[in-house]
Amino acid sequence: METRLRASERTVEEQRAVIKELKEKQEEQAAAVRAVGGSVNLTGSQVQELRWEIEERKVSFSASLVASGDVNTGPYNAAAPLVYKHIFINIGNAYNPNTGVFTAPVRGVYHFNVFVFGNGHGSRASGVSLHKNGEHIVLAYTDQNTIHMAASNGASLLLEVGDVVNLKLWPNAWVRDTYNHHTTFSGHLLFPM
Structure with a gap:
């Protein structure tokens, strides 16, 4: 036991x-x-x-020169800033429709597109140049003797906070926009850096 x-x-x-x-x-x-x-x-x-x-960080805008009507802009002897007043979308409010200037709100890679429409004329081209902080980047340009002409271009750019992007009418060129919104400027943040 x-x-x-x-x-x-x-x-x-x-x-x-x-x-x-x-x-x-x-x-x-x-x-x-x-x-x-x-x-x-x-x-x-x-x-x-x-x-x-x-x-x-959501940033995207798209605008045309005019909301309605049929407007020719230019020609001018020197490059002139273009103000795209008819806003399709402006997420992030980085594009200013009063000045035509896009200001980067965040550091990142952005993509911009430019579409140009004009009246064909033997002595008048249609052209718009894209500028970053005043520096020429790309040109959408066409010169032909037809009734209407169109051109486009685009670029992806690394922007720092506060960098500005805008468009200028090419010297001695003109552009046309109507209620069909042929002449447009768009930009989008692809990704922040």
Whole structure:
């Protein structure tokens, strides 16, 4: 009996050690769960912040010279800024329809498109140049003796916050826009950097 009693006592001691070990593991797991719970709250706020940043970084605009009517602009002896007043979309409000200037709100790669329409004339071309911070980048230009003519061009540019992009009518050229919106300027943030 005494042997059985000692065996039972050893079994009870072993079971107490196992129970103690299980309790320690349970406490460690509970602490880990509490830590993860706090981390999830922190991550949740970080996710909200990232969502807000993504919303702030949505930038896209598209505009034509006129909303209605039939208007010829130019020719002028020197390059002249063009103001595209009829807005199709201006997400992020980075394009100013009063000045014709796009100002980059975030550092990133942007893509710009220019479409030009004009009346064909043997001595008058249609042309518009794209400028970044006053520097000439590309030209959409056509010169032909037909009733109507059109040209287009585009470029992707790395812009810093505050960089400006605008269009200028090419010297001695003209462009035409109507209610069909032939002459347009568009820009989009492809991705922030």
